[in-house]
Amino acid sequence: MTESVTIGVIGCGSVAQNAYLPLIVNLRSQGKVASIVGCDLDPSRLEIVQQRFGVDRVTVDPAEVIDDPTVDIVLILTSMTEHGSLTIRSLEAGKNVLVEKPMAVTLEEGRRVLAAADAAPGRLVCAPHVQLSPDYQQMYAAVAEGKVGRPLLGRARYGWDGPDWSAWFYAPGGGPLFDLGVYNVTSLTGLLGPASKVTCLSTLTRPERVVAGEMIRVETDDTFQIVIEHASGALSTVTTAFGMQKYRGAAVEVYGLEGTIQLMGDDWAPAGLEYWANEVGAWQLIESASSYWPWTDGLAHLVDCVLRDEEPYTRPDQAFHVLEIMLAAMRAAESGQTQHIESTFEPRPPRPRARRGDAHRVHDRVHEDAQ
Ligand SMILES: NC(=O)c1ccc[n+]([C@@H]2O[C@H](COP(=O)([O-])OP(=O)(O)OC[C@H]3O[C@@H](n4cnc5c(N)ncnc54)[C@H](O)[C@@H]3O)[C@@H](O)[C@H]2O)c1
Incomplete structure (x- = not known):
């Protein structure tokens, strides 16, 4: 059984800094997160997350996160038009993925996300986590x-x-x-x-x-x-x-x-x-x-599912329907x-x-x- 996970965060803007990274730091203090990799096209955001959240490694290239064999979970927190393609690439690379809403911005891309989730070994959790x-x-x-x-x-x-x-x-x-x-x-x-x-x-x-x-x-x-x-x-x-x-x-x-x-x-x-x-x-x-329920709870849930080898409660078919x-x-x-x-x-x-x-x-x- 896996004891702790490495999380790759793609998109280190507002939601990463104000909501998900504080949760990840908390999960790290519980021993559930071993390491954090940060990725953003804007290097100034990477400096901030390294300083404020102790992110271990940073890159401006999402492929370096997606293809990193040590990364267990890819967390996609970019602008919406990037969600679908980054999710598909991460699933195809065998990762567990959490994608912020919406899962994609066109129906065609959403269909491809669902197909990739069906075919891939990793789990896909789609926000929102209500x-x-x-x-x-x-x-x-x-x-x-x-x-x-x-x-x-x-x-x-x-x-x-x-x-x-x-x-x-x-x-x-x-x-x-x-x-x-x-x-x-x-x-x-x-x-x-x-x-x-x-x-x-x-x-x-x-x-x-x-x-x-x-x-x-x-x-x-x-x-x-x-x-x-x-x-x-x-x-x-x-x-x-x-x-x-x-x-x-x-x-x-x-x-x-x-x-x-x-x-x-x-x-x-x-x-x-x-x-x-x-x-x-x-x-x-x-x-x-x-x-004390945080709306970022889907990430804590996904981490637990990976650690316990369980399936998430929420399923991508509803996110596609939405x-x-x-x-x-x-x-x-x-x-x-x-x-x-x-x-x-x-x-x-x-x-x-x-x-x-x-x-x-x-x-x-x-x-x-x-x-
Ligand atoms: N901000 C919030 O309070 C909030 C709350 C809930 C959900 N969300 C969702 O989170 C997502 C991000 O929102 P935000 O407010 O953090 O936006 P933001 O614009 O503050 O941050 C997005 C970041 O993604 C980076 N980025 C864009 N494309 C990239 C790529 N291909 N590779 C790497 N980095 C890339 C940008 O440089 C930027 O730093 C959206 O889907 C939004 O709906 C935001």
């Missing part, structure tokens, strides 16, 4: 066990003013749907199952923005309202934008014929659940089981036509720990309160 959070699992188990009855509607939102550090977020292959709405589409397809149709309206509210100190032209729409029909018959909506300032209230809601369940906070930063059951007749607040929904939503907005979704995925059962522990807390409370 389905690993204990609060999501608690909500998912409650929905799967019929605690809200048959789900008919879902709703999710995530937005903020938008990144001000890299212009690629506003170029083709960027935009708030790939960057933010992707969390919501992942949550809703997880909770309500695969989609069969999608329609969408989108607009560009701010055609110019200041990014990294310069005025740039925005080339993608920045505001989206999406409606999804799930194969189960349930309907859901996603609200996402680079321009939202603040919000309060649930991030994700599922309305069933016998109750309603809501995930508070954001789906990437959950803050507990609120639950209505007709048979109880009162709202119940379920405290967060996620207070990509198809997002691309179809953009086509629907352009054409004014509802789009059919061809791909599907095998829904995962709730994770066993959540079923035994947290999810049953929902059940137990309902019955305690009802008596």
Whole structure:
């Protein structure tokens, strides 16, 4: 059995420095990570990660990471248009891979990522990792066990003013749907199952923005309202934008014929659940089981899977399905036509720990309160 892993980080910008490298340093202190290799086209970023995170080796050439026989896991944290090709090359080189969202920016490239993952010996974990959070699992188990009855509607939102550090977020292959709405589409397809149709309206509210100190032209729409029909018959909506300032209230809601369940906070930063059951007749607040849950958890999960020789809980087929929904939503907005979704995925059962522990807390409370 492997005792510790070497991680190669391709792309050492904002998310690497603010989120994944701190996690890797933590995993290193637990003895799970032996060595870290950093790669970025920009050498100044490599200096920063060497100084701040004790990255052992650095290179400006991704091939030096991908072809390095000592690297067990390749972590792809570049701008989005690079994701697909780097993932395919890493899988073909026999690596375990974590790719930030989206897995690719075209359907064709996404198909090639899936095919490479099927053929390769390594594991592929695709962000976002929302389905690993204990609060999501608690909500998912409650929905799967019929605690809200048959789900008919879902709703999710995530937005903020938008990144001000890299212009690629506003170029083709960027935009708030790939960057933010992707969390919501992942949550809703997880909770309500695969989609069969999608329609969408989108607009560009701010055609110019200041990014990294310069005025740039925005080339993608920045505001989206999406409606999804799930194969189960349930309907859901996603609200996402680079321009939202603040919000309060649930991030994700599922309305069933016998109750309603809501995930508070954001789906990437959950803050507990609120639950209505007709048979109880009162709202119940379920405290967060996620207070220390980091949204980068997919990496800790992948490291554990490699060390224990296990398969990851999340599967690339759902990430591909989410990509198809997002691309179809953009086509629907352009054409004014509802789009059919061809791909599907095998829904995962709730994770066993959540079923035994947290999810049953929902059940137990309902019955305690009802008596
Ligand atoms: N920043 C966040 O808070 C955040 C949060 C969650 C997810 N993400 C995702 O993480 C990814 C990166 O986002 P970011 O904000 O860190 O972007 P960023 O622009 O700050 O960093 C990306 C880095 O990748 C490097 N790069 C680009 N192409 C490369 C290549 N071929 N080889 C090596 N290096 C390359 C760039 O030089 C840059 O340093 C995106 O997919 C984003 O959606 C970001």
